[in-house]
Amino acid sequence: MNPSIRWLAGAVGGHRTAFLSTLAANLTSQLALWGIALSCAWLVGHGSLTAGVPAALVLLATAAAWWESYVAHDLAYLVLARLRGQAYEAIARIAPARLLGRRSGDLSAVVLSDIETLEWLFAHTLAQLITSFVVLTAGTVAAFLINPWLPLVTLPLACLVLTVPLWLRRFSSRHGSAMRAATADLHADVVDTVQGLREILAFGAVDRRRALLADKTRRLARAQTANAARGGLEAALTDVLLSTAAAASLAVVALTVSSPADAPLAMVLAAGSLAPAAQVALLLKEYGSLRASADRVHTLVTAPANVTPSREARAEPGDVVFEDVRFRYTPEGPEVLKGVSFTIPQGRTVALVGPSGAGKSTCVSLLLRYWDPDAGRITIGGVPLAQASSLVTVVPQDVHLFAGTVADNVRLGAPSADVEGPLATAQLPIDPRTVVGERGVALSGGQRARVAIARALATEAPVLVLDEAVANLDTSTEERLASALEVAAAGRTTLVIAHRPATIRRADHVVVLDDGRVVAQGTFAEVSHWLE
Template sequence: MSANPATNPAAPAPRVPSGALRALLPALAGHRAMAVRTCAAALVDQAALVALVTLAAHTVGTALLERAAPPPAAVAALTVLVLVRAVSTWREMDLSHDLAYRVLAALRVRVFDGLARSAPARIAGRRSGDLAATAMADVEALEFLYAHTTATLLASGAVFAAGTAVLAAVEPWTVAVVLPVAALLAAVPLLDARTRTERGARVREEAARLSAEAVETVDGLRELLAFGALDRRRARLAERGRALGAAQRAEASWEAGAAAVREALVVAAVAGTVAVTAWSVSAGRLPGAWAPAVMALALGILAPVAEAAASLGRAGSLRAAAARVGAAIGAPALAPPPRDPRPVPDGPLGVRMRGVHFDYGGAPVLTGVDLTVPAGRTVALVGASGAGKSTCAHLLARFWDPARGAVELLPGDGPPLDVREAADADLRRAVAVVGQDAPLFHGTLADNLRLAAPDAGDADLRAVARACGVDRIAAHLPDGYATVLGERGATLSGGQRARIALARALLARPRILVLDETTANLDTAGDAELAAALAADAPRRATLVIAHRAATVRRADRVAVLEEGRITAEGTWAELAARGALSRVLPGA
């Protein structure tokens, strides 16, 4: 078992790029007015507190020395300051959290947009729990940055500057005490910024790992129970929990130490201010009644600086979360949208792969594939596992772009259209890909069927459902088409999910249909039934069928054999069988 970075001090911390927090500050630009109001409320809040403690100290000092009740004006001023402080505190908290949650809502959308833009290439191999941690937990962690950092820093700086000017006018020597302490308070979070970032990165990494393990455990609970592996899985979850706890304890311990340093600096400032003030009073430089006010003012302007330093330090530990969010938002698209999209022609469409080369960053997968599926025809693509058949399906749907060559739409009239020149929305309406494990969502059966055609009428939905045998599935569900299927269709069998996925694609009426082992979970009778449903509308679309079942392949108009990254044979079933071209790649041929 590999060493855990959270429990092994020698393990390198995850690398976090510099400027990750700064890169997310522009998210406030869309909420300038609210950000300004938040900063104003924070400024009033901190200024009212400093004025309140200073005036209260002066009033008490005057009353003790002069043995007289405070004047009505002082009492009135204190009352007003208490009310202003209460209202501004409430207002600042209300505005800052309103602002933060608005920004987080926008960030979540941008994260999902980034994941969608880079899918499936940049999320392939990543665990769903890790992606969920970025989309939800990492974004949520940034609430502290937007709600408690920016406004606090600005307000603390303004209050400290104004308070220092007043101190300099009343007793300049107190400034000699306050300024060095304030500088040290500000320097502490900057000096340990790197170690804070490393500890924050370990916490975020371990949280993502625990999230991934938990999601996979819940998804595979039936299999874990069936194979008696639940105890081992529970042990893995406990290990991940301990690793996260160790990372969090290390971060909390360091933060506690930093807080102790801040408190010690403030205490030192208080002691220094008392000494300077006492000397100033004894030397006749400062009236005795003003001494408590000067000490209160010095402490009052340092307290926001200490709070700002704590906020800055905690924000530093969020760099890892900011980096993960920023990476998701800025993920480049491997199939970028065209600058000047061309419309997809109306009418029947065929599709052609011309000299297509492709690899996943390693060994080549496709090395010059030439394949044409004419409009109104069905072509079966066969090959050994790993030959690149699913890659062809993904290229036809433009999940990736080929390294060389082109994927083209073939209209009945007019020149071919490279899919890289088509608008994404038009391409999605024209091309549908149904895989072996097409996911269903936590919604009703009708909602899942209407995923690609939300405006489809009930009559069309039921006609397609009847053709694919989904009507029989609905008849056995407690609420028919209104039955909630559960996440990923957990209440259905693999064959039932395949029928629903195919019906969902057909309801959208695509002009190019790609079936990637769609019927693999069906028995022979079910496969034949869905083949009949496909045959009814086959003349109005081009259909590419990827399959290992001989009976499925035999129904195609033509068969193409994919070997060693290229099409090595193409023809009818009878022609290829006679030549022995199918026996190497298709069992039972």
């Protein structure tokens, strides 16, 4: 069995009772259906059984089918909920490092559509496969007891039917992967289009975008057509084999059953071993797409973390120290930080400056523990960052606001924090109940930046990272904000990345980075010739 499918089948282990209920209900329903056919066949042949037996079995089969549908879907959605939780944890664990290589639409396709596809595995496949094999075995044994010739014909043909999905398995896997990949690709482009709608309209790119989406839709349609054509071929082959088996069974019954009264029963017993084989073939028709989805979910959920797990100790505020920090984004990529050392004394502000690509944002990413350094270390108050990362908060360069109110966004890192105080410090005179719209579209760029500042202040973390936080503001707002930040930074250990001389001048200490190295540090006056 494919390792991803095996891993997913193992996920059912946490819901053993629901799985056993599904199995029992499916078995009861299948055996009751078989019993209906057998009792009716007996009735037709002998006329001695009362109609009460098939009627009771009909009731039993109906109740069991209803119960099975209920518990199978209960089981499926329990497992899907757990998988979604695992996918979310994986995204949190690997973000943002590994996510940088993936498109957000592709990621949401894994979390939404791939996991949803697996519903078929949990609600309609696992228990049903076991039941089909039980009914197949019982049917073959019963047929052997009544007429030893019957299984000699039906069993080889039933086994042949079971192998039909295997004949085309290579194609099924290929079609399934192509279909899931095309779905995810289209999903990613739709999400990208919706997110960038304003730019698309502003730059008159609607037609080109529509053509791109139409192209991706055609690619998906081609993958679906190929998959459906293979499914049709599988169904046709299965039908040919089943028809051959039915005709052969009829011949065996005609040649070997002496009493006409036993003939209907013999035919039903023959069908008893063929029907489960047909059901297995039908269930496995979706194998390719299930496998592709399982692979994608498995890859995400088992992706290793970028950083060692945090072990928050009772870290106290103190100096933030970078000691000979070295880092590269990928093992084969260039070294981006080549032994960076500097200190941000407790309660002071350090400005990190340097040309584009010098490694300033990388230092911030390491301080926020998106990645761990390859060598060297970062400490706060002498404690390794892994035990002190809750002391750090950030005002990022690209602010993301969630749909909701200003207060919801300010409280992102501190759910019970006071909102008015941080908003006042960030100099944002706004009603905290104001709805910000998706990604904060209802606010101006300057307002969004100030919500981000209030959000960072609300956490009361003693180490503050400002990544070009004033980039979105006009000159007068920037000046007001800069003075507000000075108040906020008082008592906090602050690292500012800024290109503006005014911001750099206000810092207590300036660290100049170039090509991943600290090339100078000191007061603004001491390093000013590096900044020209």
